[in-house]
Amino acid sequence: MTPVIKVSMLSKTFGARRVLDQIGFEVAPGERVALIGPSGAGKSTLLRQLVGLSHPDRGSPARVEVLGRALSRAGRVRRGSRAERLRTGYIFQQFNLAGRLNVLTNVLIGRLGAMPRMRALCGWFCADERRMALDALARVGIDHLAGQRANTLSGGQMQRVAIARALVQDAELILADEPIASLDPRAAREVMEILERVSREDGRTLLVSLHQVDYARRHCERAIALKDGRLYFDGPIGELTDDRLESLYDNLALDAIGVERDARRRALDVPGGMLGATG
């Protein structure tokens, strides 16, 4: 099966600082993968590489392939066609909605890339497109808010709009960069449940960066951990033991990264799976 994401020898340097250092991994269709690691480890930089918002170091042997298409090679980005770009949905921590537009229009924006250019320029959406957007809003539980201005929503509702937009885009791959970092615990749980559900039900691949490790354990089957720009762990979520987490986060109290005390007791200490040095 062709991987949805295939990255090899990916390095990214800002000034004198190497933020990503020879990263390599693959993600299979339908996998739900949590991207974790301390602040500044390179998670956002990595996600941005997967949509061409950033390019690898020029002249490096880096290869980034997404949905079977080479996105960058030797530091050069290939933007791809509108249709190709639609296949990846990107969800931001800060929602990225047009605050003055209503919820339905914000969702319909996900269709713009698939519409004839003239109609897209004028923002003329047909009945089928509106129905599709309403269906997507119903799936995330907020179709009753379709006519409300986006900037009047709560953070959790805004993130549901962003997910509905990725659904009308029919994105096969959803990349989410700390989608719950600004949400209260209840909204965070609901948003993660929705992301897991749309991945499970539709077979969409999910790569989500998270600060709170319990959400990774609950909603993802695999974790990729970065530390100081290097791949530190890549394996099944069950192998991400508390000891490994403590070493990943330099002995930061586990409570600080959202690990519940009773979950600590349950965690298995399975050998193998660590790739890099500790500490």
Ligand SMILES: Nc1ncnc2c1ncn2[C@@H]1O[C@H](COP(=O)(O)OP(=O)(O)OP(=O)(O)O)[C@@H](O)[C@H]1O
């Ligand atoms: N455009 C840029 N120019 C210079 N430095 C950058 C740029 N983008 C990111 N960095 C630096 O790269 C490092 C990694 O940043 P990145 O945002 O990828 O980390 P992160 O793991 O997502 O962190 P956090 O969890 O805090 O969001 C940081 O030191 C950051 O300051």
